[in-house]
Amino acid sequence: MSTAKKSGFSIYNPAVQVVHREFYEEILSQIGSISPICNQGRSAAVEVSEDRNEEEPILDLIAKVEDFASELLRLTKNLFSQYYQKKEEFFGSIYGMTAYNKINLIDRNLLERTCDVRWWAMEKSFWTCIDSYENFTNSCQQLIAKLTESKGEPGGMVNAIVEKITVLQSSVSTQDAYNAAVRDLTSAWGSFSERSDEAEHDAALRHLLVLGDDLRRITDRACLRLEDISESYTLYRDLVILSRTGIVLANANPARRQAVLGICVAHEPWFNEAMGTQDGSQYFAQDVRDSRLENQPSLIFATAIRANGRETERPIGALGVCFDFQGECQIVLDEYLPKDSTGVIADGWYCFLSNHRQFVISSSDDVSVPVGTIAQIPRSHRHLQKGQHAMSSGVFYGADAFVCSALSDGYLEYGGLGWSCHIIVPRDLPVTLAEDQLLVAGISRSELHQSLILPEVHHQTSARIAEYKESIQLISLNGIVFASKLGRKGAALAPIFDHITKTGDFATAQMERLLEEMAQTELAQNLAALEMFSKQAIDLVDRNLFERAADVRWWATDHFFHEALMSPESAARSAASERLKVINNSYTMYTDLLLIDDRGRIVANSRPELRNEYRDLSLSPLPWFKETMRSHESSSFFTSDVVHSSLESEQVNSLVYAAGVRQGGARVSESLGVLATLFSWETESVNILKSCLQKDKNGQVIPGSVAFYTNARNCIIATTDSERFPVGAVMTFPPAYEGLKPGQSISGSILRSEQRYLIGSTLTKGYREYAGLGWSAHVVRPFSAV
Amino acid sequence: MLKQYVVFTVNSSQYGIPLAFVEEFDTGITVVQIEGSVPEIAGLATRRGQLVTLLDLHEALSSRGESNKRAAEHSRKTILLDSAALTHQASKSLQRVFSSQIALQVDSIDYIQSFQTELVTPPAEEMKERHIDSICTHGGRIVHFLSIESLVDQIYRKGHVA
Numbered sequence: 026m027s028t029a030k031k032s033g034f035s036i037y038n039p040a041v042q043v044v045h046r047e048f049y050e051e052i053l054s055q056i057g058s059i060s061p062i063c064n065q066g067r068s069a070a071v072e073v074s075e076d077r078n079e080e081e082p083i084l085d086l087i088a089k090v091e092d093f094a095s096e097l098l099r100l101t102k103n104l105f106s107q108y109y110q111k112k113e114e115f116f117g118s119i120y121g122m123t124a125y126n127k128i129n130l131i132d133r134n135l136l137e138r139t140c141d142v143r144w145w146a147m148e149k150s151f152w153t154c155i156d157s158y159e160n161f162t163n164s165c166q167q168l169i170a171k172l173t174e175s176k177g178e179p180g181g182m183v184n185a186i187v188e189k190i191t192v193l194q195s196s197v198s199t200q201d202a203y204n205a206a207v208r209d210l211t212s213a214w215g216s217f218s219e220r221s222d223e224a225e226h227d228a229a230l231r232h233l234l235v236l237g238d239d240l241r242r243i244t245d246r247a248c249l250r251l252e253d254i255s256e257s258y259t260l261y262r263d264l265v266i267l268s269r270t271g272i273v274l275a276n277a278n279p280a281r282r283q284a285v286l287g288i289c290v291a292h293e294p295w296f297n298e299a300m301g302t303q304d305g306s307q308y309f310a311q312d313v314r315d316s317r318l319e320n321q322p323s324l325i326f327a328t329a330i331r332a333n334g335r336e337t338e339r340p341i342g343a344l345g346v347c348f349d350f351q352g353e354c355q356i357v358l359d360e361y362l363p364k365d366s367t368g369v370i371a372d373g374w375y376c377f378l379s380n381h382r383q384f385v386i387s388s389s390d391d392v393s394v395p396v397g398t399i400a401q402i403p404r405s406h407r408h409l410q411k412g413q414h415a416m417s418s419g420v421f422y423g424a425d426a427f428v429c430s431a432l433s434d435g436y437l438e439y440g441g442l443g444w445s446c447h448i449i450v451p452r453d454l455p456v457t458l459a460e461d462q463l464l465v466a467g468i469s470r471s472e473l474h475q476s477l478i479l480p481e482v483h484h485q486t487s488a489r490i491a492e493y494k495e496s497i498q499l500i501s502l503n504g505i506v507f508a509s510k511l512g513r514k515g516a517a518l519a520p521i522f523d524h525i526t527k528t529g530d531f532a533t534a535q536m537e538r539l540l541e542e543m544a545q546t547e548l549a550q551n552l553a554a555l556e557m558f559s560k561q562a563i564d565l566v567d568r569n570l571f572e573r574a575a576d577v578r579w580w581a582t583d584h585f586f587h588e589a590l591m592s593p594e595s596a597a598r599s600a601a602s603e604r605l606k607v608i609n610n611s612y613t614m615y616t617d618l619l620l621i622d623d624r625g626r627i628v629a630n631s632r633p634e635l636r637n638e639y640r641d642l643s644l645s646p647l648p649w650f651k652e653t654m655r656s657h658e659s660s661s662f663f664t665s666d667v668v669h670s671s672l673e674s675e676q677v678n679s680l681v682y683a684a685g686v687r688q689g690g691a692r693v694s695e696s697l698g699v700l701a702t703l704f705s706w707e708t709e710s711v712n713i714l715k716s717c718l719q720k721d722k723n724g725q726v727i728p729g730s731v732a733f734y735t736n737a738r739n740c741i742i743a744t745t746d747s748e749r750f751p752v753g754a755v756m757t758f759p760p761a762y763e764g765l766k767p768g769q770s771i772s773g774s775i776l777r778s779e780q781r782y783l784i785g786s787t788l789t790k791g792y793r794e795y796a797g798l799g800w801s802a803h804v805v806r807p808f809s810a811v
Numbered sequence: 812m813l814k815q816y817v818v819f820t821v822n823s824s825q826y827g828i829p830l831a832f833v834e835e836f837d838t839g840i841t842v843v844q845i846e847g848s849v850p851e852i853a854g855l856a857t858r859r860g861q862l863v864t865l866l867d868l869h870e871a872l873s874s875r876g877e878s879n880k881r882a883a884e885h886s887r888k889t890i891l892l893d894s895a896a897l898t899h900q901a902s903k904s905l906q907r908v909f910s911s912q913i914a915l916q917v918d919s920i921d922y923i924q925s926f927q928t929e930l931v932t933p934p935a936e937e938m939k940e941r942h943i944d945s946i947c948t949h950g951g952r953i954v955h956f957l958s959i960e961s962l963v964d965q966i967y968r969k970g971h972v973a
Binding site for chain 2 (some may be wrong): 081
């Protein structure tokens with residue numbers, strides 16, 4: 026991470042809290058009062074004794090007091106300087122990492138979109154829709170050509186018929202318009218036919234109307250399939266099928282159907298880029314901009330639809346999907362910012378995304394940081410390397426603040442669109458300490474002060490304060506000794522040493538109070554950070570599993586699968602296996618995809634090398650299989666908890682998602698069999714957990730930090746540390762963890778292997794239609810050795 | 812009648828000596844060990860150009876089997892005794908032997924307090940062997956008042972024999 030250049034500490038720095046400024050001024054005032062007292066002491070020493078031997082120790086003592094005072098001042102300043110520097114580093118690290126996790130979360134999401142669009146483009150309903158449209162338009166053009174070529178026909182009447190055929194062609198997209206155009210054409214054709222004796226024309230018209238009816242039926246089917254997708258993947262605003270010429274033939278969003286069907290987007294870059302893709306593995310992602318498809322800026326993923334749905338065939342049209350970018354980003358941007366009890370983001374906090382041209386493309390606060398404006402960020406934040414994050418302080422959006430930025434580095438094969446995420450954190454950040462912070466965390470005061478979470482300056486200052494306390498005590502005691510030696514004359518020295526003692530005691534007590542507050546603040550910040558990272562960890566996995574739930578539901582409707590289950594022929598099953606293989610090649614997060622018949626036998630899978638192992642396997646006793654077979658709706662899916670099953674080798678634990686395969690891909694009917702997906706849980710989960718470990722200012726994981734997921738029985742199901750927190754271990758959490766609500770975060774401390782850890786945890790709340798499985802994410806960091 | 816005492820800690824026990832015997836308190840004094848000296852003599856140091864003999868009270872006051880918990884060397888405190896106040900022959904002799912002032916090395920100096928002499932009671936018999944003149948309770952703890960001259964005398968004799 027890069028950080029802004031540090032300047033020397035100033036008490037007038039706006040980052041310094043008012044309470045600390047007051048404290049500093051009070052210390053300054055107290056220490057300032059020592060100097061005149063010392064001068065008074067010197068005068069008193071001369072007055073009470075003319076013996077230089079008697080004067081000397083008193084003067085020595087006063088010199089020590091002055092040294093002590095200036096040292097205390099230096100120590101106070103250094104403490105504040107280090108404290109605020111650490112605080113900046115802490116927030117830079119936490120929110121830089123959060124900014125990165127946010128953009129990474131969006132990148133992971135967009136990667137799924139690139140897989141989706143490529144896979145959906147192979148759907149039979151879509152390419153048949155385009156084929157049908159091509160046939161229909163060709164027939165229209167042929168009939169028009171025949172009519173205009175015919176000699177002896179009344180010219181005015183032909184022109185009228187041609188016009189009506191043209192209207193028919195352009196109105197085929199919507200049923201009502203099409204019906205009206207058919208009525209209009211057939212009515213005009215009656216008069217025309219009476220005066221024309223060419224039976225060939227009548228036959229051509231009948232053929233055209235049959236094709237038109239077919240197209241209407243096929244288009245309706247395509248729209249239904251798009252709606253099916255949209256119901257499974259609720260994060261799309263619309264999906265459209267386009268002809269070779271850029272005409273919208275079908276869409277998923279019924280509310281937009283009237284507005285978009287029949288429009289032409291041939292001049293929009295995304296359409297041309299999609300038509301220019303070389304094969305089914307390619308796609309185009311268009312950065313947020315206006316499109317005729319929507320009445321708001323669109324983020325469109327597009328690819329070509331190819332002849333016969335084959336990846337290597339020529340493009341015959343295109344599929345465009347409008348991702349609910351604003352809705353999805355709003356959720357992401359609003360997350361991990363402090364909110365009041367009504368859910369409103371705290372004042373001074375903003376989060377927004379900017380594109381590679383530095384324009385704000387999504388914002389948590391459209392009033393303060395409007396979309397479409399140039400992002401007000403430091404120049405250095407505009408030139409980050411991929412995956413880099415940075416923190417600077419200054420005036421941003423009218424307030425003294427830190428700005429933490431991170432540039433996307435894409436995710437896996439998705440390179441990203443060069444977007445950055447920025448979080449504005451108010452500089453004067455009050456940390457609200459619960460009175461029983463230590464009690465909540467189950468930590469003693471002495472344990473806190475010796476803990477690993479406190480910076481070295483804290484320990485050093487504590488030690489120095491202890492030394493100063495002793496020094497003051499010695500000065501005070503020596504003062505009493507000297508005064509007593511001088512008998513009555515020494516009485517004049519007593520109030521001077523008394524004042525010095527009181528001032529010293531006050532200053533050191535204040536410093537101890539400040540150190541205590543700083544230690545508790547550090548604890549509170551760490552607990553809050555761990556809670557936040559645990560929330561990020563559960564959110565990342567929930568979003569991932571939501572996608573898995575959507576995948577299996579949609580794939581289960583593919584015609585290859587119900588055809589394979591309906592037919593005992595091996596060719597249909599081979600075709601299903603081939604289809605599963607194609608899917609698995611696009612969605613590499615699955616270890617295998619299985620098509621299972623109603624008796625629990627695997628009839629097709631995506632990895633041919635495993636077929637022999639599956640030959641004698643019956644999955645019928647498995648709960649997820651039984652549940653899925655009992656389901657009647659295509660919106661249902663079932664999943665198992667992470668357990669080892671007979672489907673996998675010894676070392677692998679997958680997460681199984683299952684959905685019923687129904688005749689004709691129907692939305693409601695009995696299950697013919699089950700489509701099951703084996704999600705590569707360990708690989709994916711550990712990658713996510715690693716991204717949520719607490720890191721230092723240099724982006725290095727804090728030594729000893731661990732992240733893990735537990736299931737509803739508190740059993741670890743994934744971990745970044747197999748030795749200290751192994752999979753299968755059942756965790757004991759603090760009593761406060763009982764009764765945690767979905768989505769709620771909590772923190773505290775746990776003891777494990779003679780070490781105390783701070784822990785932040787969040788219970789899943791699921792994501793959209795995915796309700797979650799009662800899992801929790803936990804992020805821990807070492808606190809102290811026990 | 813009130814008498815001022817300096818109360819300090821050695822080996823987790825509190826001891827007191829009359830304030831009149833004290834010249835000054837100090838900390839972090841660099842000590843040079845004397846080869847062949849008894850363990851009760853921590854060594855020599857210089858202070859304001861004068862030699863000081865440091866008596867290690869931790870050694871002098873520990874009995875066998877007592878825990879050996881003591882302050883780290885750098886944080887030990889020194890009580891410089893007032894030469895003029897020491898009247899006992901042994902004390903004078905010790906000063907002559909080393910041509911120096913005498914100082915006590917203790918774990919911590921706790922406070923200066925006036926004690927009512929009426930409340931100070933004689934110790935148990937076995938305590939007398941450890942140079943404890945009398946005892947008193949203060950702040951819930953027992954303060955053992957040392958006969959500093961007796962202690963110095965014993966160290967002198969032990970050192971002389973050695």
